[in-house]
């Protein structure tokens with residue numbers, strides 16, 4: 402995501418290091434669908450909401466799961482007061498309103514449910530409602546954004562190339578340590594030294610996550626920990642409850658991670674160990 406100036410800050414708290422905001426905005430204006438990839442809690446939902454407010458369009462979010470049918474997306478006939486009436490689903494409403502439709506964890510949805518998106522994501526920009534025979538043309542302000550976390554992907558649950566290749570793909574990752582600390586200060590109101598310690602701890606844990614085959618601790622878990630610290634909880638206890646606790650229930654692994662966390666959290670006021678290079682974007 403190089404070549405465009407990074408966005409420094411936003412009124413809604415979204416921080417970007419790369420050019421993802423500009424990419425999404427340009428895709429919006431060129432009427433192109435976008436696929437966001439990235440680990441849990443790295444800011445995908447925040448980014449979509451942020452871009453929605455920048456371009457002045459509402460965001461309709463649909464969480465995908467393997468029971469999601471095409472009727473759940475486009476709508477169905479319902480019996481109401483003795484009459485049979487058609488009720489639009491969230492995708493159809495988003496298309497009619499010219500909203501940004503955000504399909505979260507799209508890899509979870511069944512392939513047959515996703516097939517109805519094909520004519521919406523190419524030059525036709527049309528949603529075909531088979532049950533009513535209606536063809537709903539997407540206004541220029543309609544945008545489809547999908548997301549998934551590649552770490553969860555298995556061969557059983559993968560997107561077809563014919564689906565993936567319809568999208569502009571924007572790969573996100575965690576912020577750089579300085580910027581991630583800025584998020585903790587802004588979201589939880591902790592001081593910058595505390596934020597830097599919590600981020601250093603996460604960076605150490607992220608460095609170890611591959612060895613333990615774990616999903617790394619997210620910015621979300623750090624924000625939650627920072628809220629507890631701001632509320633008076635000791636940093637090590639906040640890390641235990643908010644960062645380590647959700648990672649695994651394996652006692653041996655937790656024990657090893659606890660040691661890594663404790664080593665990265667010197668007592669407040671003590672000199673900090675040199676920062677380790679973590680995953681950044």
Ligand SMILES: Nc1ncnc2c1ncn2[C@@H]1O[C@H](COP(=O)(O)OP(=O)(O)OP(=O)(O)O)[C@@H](O)[C@H]1O
Pocket residue numbers: 414415416417439440441442443444445446447448550576584588620621624
């Ligand atoms: N770039 C960022 N700027 C500001 N806040 C961020 C950023 N990234 C993460 N956060 C913080 O982390 C929280 C989680 O972000 P968000 O819900 O957007 O993650 P996500 O990628 O959508 O996660 P999931 O895959 O689990 O849905 C936010 O509420 C915010 O506090």
Ligand SMILES: [Mg+2]
Pocket residue numbers: 445446447505
């Ligand atoms: Mg999300």
